[in-house]
Amino acid sequence: METAQADSDACYIEELHSIKEEVTSLRNDFSRFLQRANQQHIDGMLEEMRKGFMKPVVDYLCEDANERMHNQMTRDCGMRELCETTFRDFLQETAGLVGRPRVEAGTVRMYRDRLEELRKEAKTPQCSRCFSEASSLLEKQVKLMRSLQIYEDMEEKDEKGDISVIEPEKIVSEVCEPVANRQRLLMLKALSGESKTFSELSKLTGLRGGNLLFHLQKLLDTGMVLQRNERGDYIITKKGYLTLQGLSRIYSEIGLIE
Missing domain, CATH: 1.10.10.10 (Winged helix-like DNA-binding domain superfamily/Winged helix DNA-binding domain)
Known part of the structure; x- marks a missing residue:
């Protein structure tokens, strides 16, 4: 009879242990669910804030580019009006990238290459001033994309693993x-x-x-x-x-x- 009781106790303990493991597993699963749910809430909130914030930022970038190109471009040039329109359209297009949730490195590279192709068509040494200003404005936009964490190039990824950059x-x-x-x-x-x-x-x-x-x-x-x-x-x-x-x-x- 004692043997039967011992076996019963052992089965009971084993059953309790099994239930405890199941409860622990359920608790871990629930915890992971809450983490994902909370992160989704945060991501959703950040996305709504980003959408509301981006339009005035893009508008500002376009206005800033138009004003700076108008003020800084070479004045005594017969091509000024045509070039100003070209640069304005180009920089408005690149400013629109800031409103995206993600900008690929290839996209930024494409716009940089396009600007370099335009530079090759420059007719006079005076053109370098206008292209320098356009390039500066483009990089200003790219810097903002980095700050917003919507763009990251390979060099930056390598730097993240570089201990020397730790402050x-x-x-x-x-x-x-x-x-x-x-x-x-x-x-x-x-x-x-x-x-x-x-x-x-x-x-x-x-x-x-x-x-x-x-x-x-x-x-x-x-x-x-x-x-x-x-x-x-x-x-x-x-x-x-x-x-x-x-x-x-x-x-x-x-x-x-x-």
């Missing part, structure tokens, strides 16, 4: 310091799954009032977290999410995850 002070203040605290990292990790209120973050970290606000402000000031409105809940930003992903890769690669 210690900036890395420490903008990345290392915000996550070099257990409570802040705990908050950032929790926010990767869903938005949280101040009260929820307080329960999560055990911090109260001013202490919690101090740590939250660190994350807010470095752009890893944002608040929906003055008294709204908190959500993770793209920078915060990418920082967590980077920490996860480091955590895995140095052997902390088996």
Whole structure:
């Protein structure tokens, strides 16, 4: 009879263990779902902000290009009117690229090549001034595309893996310091799954009032977290999410995850 009871207990323990594994698996799946859902919310919000922001930016780039070409082009030239129209149309076309969600390196290369082809047709030494201004405006637009993270060329990709470009002070203040605290990292990790209120973050970290606000402000000031409105809940930003992903890769690669 004791043997039967022992077998029953063993089966019961095994069943509990199986249920525990299933619950853990479901919890992990749900956590991954929340992470994806929250990231989709962030991406959607950023896309709406981008659409609303882009039109006035493109309009400004077109107006700026028209004004600068008009003021800087060689005045005593019989081809001025024709060339000004050509440059205006060209730069308005390239300004439109800024409104796209993504610009391929080949597209930028094509416009640079087109400008060089036009340069080869230049008739006088005076033309170099006009082409220099047009080229400068094109590169100004390309620089903006990089800043908006809609364009990236191969040279920039190589630089990202170059340790020599690391700026210690900036890395420490903008990345290392915000996550070099257990409570802040705990908050950032929790926010990767869903938005949280101040009260929820307080329960999560055990911090109260001013202490919690101090740590939250660190994350807010470095752009890893944002608040929906003055008294709204908190959500993770793209920078915060990418920082967590980077920490996860480091955590895995140095052997902390088996």
